[in-house]
Amino acid sequence: MPELRQNVITKDWAIFATERAKRPHEFIRPDRQNDRLPAHKPDCPFCPGNEDFLGAEPFCIRDGDRWRVRVVPNKYPALSATGERIRKVEGIHRIISGVGIHEVIVEHPRHDLTPALMSIEDVRNILIAYRQRYIDIRKDPRIEAIVIFKNHGESAGTSIEHPHSQIAAIPVVPHQFRVRIDEAIRYFDDTGECIFCRNLRDELESQERIVLESEHFVAFIPYAALSPFHLWIYPRRHVSSFDQSTDAELADLAYTLKTVLAKLYYGLNNPDFNYTIRSIPTDETYTDYFHWYLAIVPRVSKSAGFEIGSGMYINTSMPEDSAQFLRDVDIPVL
Numbered sequence: 375m376p377e378l379r380q381n382v383i384t385k386d387w388a389i390f391a392t393e394r395a396k397r398p399h400e401f402i403r404p405d406r407q408n409d410r411l412p413a414h415k416p417d418c419p420f421c422p423g424n425e426d427f428l429g430a431e432p433f434c435i436r437d438g439d440r441w442r443v444r445v446v447p448n449k450y451p452a453l454s455a456t457g458e459r460i461r462k463v464e465g466i467h468r469i470i471s472g473v474g475i476h477e478v479i480v481e482h483p484r485h486d487l488t489p490a491l492m493s494i495e496d497v498r499n500i501l502i503a504y505r506q507r508y509i510d511i512r513k514d515p516r517i518e519a520i521v522i523f524k525n526h527g528e529s530a531g532t533s534i535e536h537p538h539s540q541i542a543a544i545p546v547v548p549h550q551f552r553v554r555i556d557e558a559i560r561y562f563d564d565t566g567e568c569i570f571c572r573n574l575r576d577e578l579e580s581q582e583r584i585v586l587e588s589e590h591f592v593a594f595i596p597y598a599a600l601s602p603f604h605l606w607i608y609p610r611r612h613v614s615s616f617d618q619s620t621d622a623e624l625a626d627l628a629y630t631l632k633t634v635l636a637k638l639y640y641g642l643n644n645p646d647f648n649y650t651i652r653s654i655p656t657d658e659t660y661t662d663y664f665h666w667y668l669a670i671v672p673r674v675s676k677s678a679g680f681e682i683g684s685g686m687y688i689n690t691s692m693p694e695d696s697a698q699f700l701r702d703v704d705i706p707v708l
Contacts, residue, residue: 379598383569385557388598389688401602401674401691403643411486411535419449420480420536432477433506435499443499444480445507445541451476452542459516459545473516475543479503485536488526489632490639492537498628500539504651505624507541508617512656517543519551519655522616527646529673547655554652555664562663570665574608583697586633590626593634595693595700602691603642603700605634605670614664616653631668633705638672641703646673 377390419427428446435443447455453474462469481500482492489497504522511520524539525532561569577583577594585605586593593607607630609623619627638645653666681687 381596381598381600382561383557383573384554386598386600387686388600389686390692391688391690392692401642401645401672403645403674413484413486415485415536418485418534418536420444420478420534420538421485422483428478432510433503435503441483442496443482443503445503446478446480448476448478448540453544470545473545475511475514475517475541477507477541479507479539479541481537481539487537488635488639488644489537490635490644492632494625494628494632497632498625501619501624501628501631504539504541505617505619508615508653511541511543512617514543516545517656518547519544520653521650522653523648523650525648527644527673530646530648551655555654558663568612568663568665570608570667571612574610574665582694585637585697585700586630588626588630590623591630593630595697597693599689599693599696600687601671601689602674603638603645603672603696607631607634607668607670608665609667612665614654614661614666615659616651616666618659627668634670634700636705637700637703638670640705641700642672642674647671648673 376392378387379390380387414421416423418424422441425441425444428449431444431446433445434441453472453476455473455475457471457473459473460471479500481487481489482496487496489500508520508522511517521542521544522539523542558569561567561572565572574592577597578587578592583595583597584592585595590610591607592610593605596604596606607627609619609627611623613619635647638647647670649668649670651666651668654661654664658664675690677687
């Protein structure tokens with residue numbers, strides 16, 4: 375019989391359609407020849423040799439005269455870096471001027487890599503860039519929330535092959551942020567405990583949905599995952615804002631993130647995916663009720679009319695099966 379599960383953090387419901395259920399290996403993406411990319415493309419704006427195309431770098435990690443990670447302005451930003459934040463109310467309509475910051479993190483000089491295939495040091499450099507830009511951007515009084523995200527693959531929304539991710543700093547706290555925060559506050563008021571810490575403790579006790587444990591982080595499939603192989607990576611330490619992560623934690627997160635992405639890469643044949651870092655809005659740094667985390671959503675299934683009409687999702691893979699599949703994936707030694 376199908377089963378409905380609720381995510382207590384988001385309050386989303388997911389239907390686990392056992393009669394439509396697929397075995398995890400059925401989500402393996404067919405091989406595509408065009409995934410085999412060159413190490414360098416002369417016309418790629420992110421490849422070495424084209425550094426002047428995108429303007430001044432607010433942050434860069436270098437090895438001598440060779441860059442390792444670059445942060446550059448988005449050539450086609452969703453938000454304007456100049457101007458004031460102005461709010462207007464016109465009847466039932468609300469307007470905020472579209473000011474903010476939109477940047478691209480060019481993750482590696484090579485065109486043909488993805489974090490799953492990078493060294494742990496390379497992934498750590500990406501995370502260091504995220505943290506430093508988070509620290510710098512949150513000083514801007516116009517900014518209320520910072521969204522760090524990566525799109526990998528066409529169905530995940532990427533338009534440039536070169537490995538990159540993005541930071542969008544926005545002048546309002548999105549409703550999705552508010553819902554999670556409100557639920558976290560409500561749970562803390564009722565129990566005196568962080569709901570994320572409780573969720574982490576329950577997953578560690580169960581072990582059914584754990585994919586990977588490291589010194590500072592735990593990667594697992596949520597109990598009510600909205601889609602197959604949806605993953606969360608939680609810090610073990612209660613910390614509300616991503617930029618409060620220590621150097622040791624970032625080094626360990628680099629190992630955890632690379633390993634999980636490598637398991638997806640080798641286990642599902644390089645699926646398209648999105649990931650995002652969910653952190654507290656910029657006007658707060660530490661709270662008792664909120665715990666930052668990283669969410670990864672492989673694009674191995676599609677939403678359709680039911681999801682649009684109900685706001686619920688149909689998942690055709692049980693989280694316990696997905697977690698077991700990923701635990702069993704062997705990562706080649708390169």
